[in-house]
Amino acid sequence: MTSPDFIRRDWATVHGYPMVYAFTTNWERVEQFQCRPEDVWIITYPKSGTTWVSEIMDLIKNDGSVEKQEQIPIVQRVPMMESAAPGTLPSGTENLEKMPSPRFVKSHLPIALLPKNFWESDCKIIYVARNAKDVAVSYYNFDRMNKFHPEPGTFAEYLEKFMSGNVAYGSWYEHVTSWWEKKKDHPILYLFYEDIKEDPKREIRKIMEFLGKKLDEEALDRIVQLTSFETMKDNSLVNYRLLPTTLMDHSISPFMRKGIAGDWKNYFTVAQNEKFDADYEKKMSGTTLKFRTEI
Numbered sequence: 001m002t003s004p005d006f007i008r009r010d011w012a013t014v015h016g017y018p019m020v021y022a023f024t025t026n027w028e029r030v031e032q033f034q035c036r037p038e039d040v041w042i043i044t045y046p047k048s049g050t051t052w053v054s055e056i057m058d059l060i061k062n063d064g065s066v067e068k069q070e071q072i073p074i075v076q077r078v079p080m081m082e083s084a085a086p087g088t089l090p091s092g093t094e095n096l097e098k099m100p101s102p103r104f105v106k107s108h109l110p111i112a113l114l115p116k117n118f119w120e121s122d123c124k125i126i127y128v129a130r131n132a133k134d135v136a137v138s139y140y141n142f143d144r145m146n147k148f149h150p151e152p153g154t155f156a157e158y159l160e161k162f163m164s165g166n167v168a169y170g171s172w173y174e175h176v177t178s179w180w181e182k183k184k185d186h187p188i189l190y191l192f193y194e195d196i197k198e199d200p201k202r203e204i205r206k207i208m209e210f211l212g213k214k215l216d217e218e219a220l221d222r223i224v225q226l227t228s229f230e231t232m233k234d235n236s237l238v239n240y241r242l243l244p245t246t247l248m249d250h251s252i253s254p255f256m257r258k259g260i261a262g263d264w265k266n267y268f269t270v271a272q273n274e275k276f277d278a279d280y281e282k283k284m285s286g287t288t289l290k291f292r293t294e295i
């Protein structure tokens, strides 16, 4: 297979936001995407636990039974709306348009880039946030292995880009705080990666209630087990290993990398940490949103 022309391309810009080039060659399909009232969206800043919560949602829908689950990759069960790989794979919008309701829709979009009829569709939204330091580390390693993105450079170089929002989907700080504010006027289940890691059963219960499903303890326990990092990292339907290495090279860094809270301590120098904290204080001073950087 010859390399598609979007491999390792620099970010495109959409309304001022850096965006994965391959997704932008027909952005109108994103703006015009027809949201449906029965849709449930899983929205996150990248690397915050999207795949984890997508699998949890799909198992809840199927009463905690893998037998009931369609045996197809998570990218088709919970398609990422804005994704596209021109000439290589069907786009997220194409996959979603063909899906019967109720659909689960994944997206990393900031509020400003949502499809035009998003809010009037009155869909359900689950938002998952993860602390900025672990997101930066996870995103750095993802950019190393994911050829839809430009090379990240060294971790020191990457961290500067992350702090200035010069990464796909723009600023983490703006993303998590603006979605937090939206909770005031739209029912959004706002979850934290660290909380799910700390007590998966408690958080799965919240998702179950939000989706209006009732499952017994046995089913809940099964979902906890099936969505543990150890199980998901070896499940080819969720670990992205079915994608060709021309797109993602897991030998550089696996998609299911470590799955922990606090890995940033293995990456940040003392000086980087101090600079990051000072910058964080300034950017996050106006919000009530609080994160844990370890559990």
Ligand SMILES: Nc1ncnc2c1ncn2[C@@H]1O[C@H](COP(=O)(O)OS(=O)(=O)O)[C@@H](OP(=O)(O)O)[C@H]1O
Pocket (backbone or CB within 6 Å): 044, 045, 046, 047, 048, 049, 050, 051, 052, 134, 137, 138, 139, 141, 227, 228, 229, 230, 232, 255, 256, 257, 258, 259, 260, 263
């Ligand atoms: N089950 C489970 N438990 C704990 N952690 C998990 C789990 N599944 C995925 N992950 C970790 O989530 C990180 C990937 O985030 P996303 O799925 O949001 O990535 S993406 O934005 O959709 O590409 C990435 O984090 P890092 O390991 O820190 O890189 C994954 O390993």
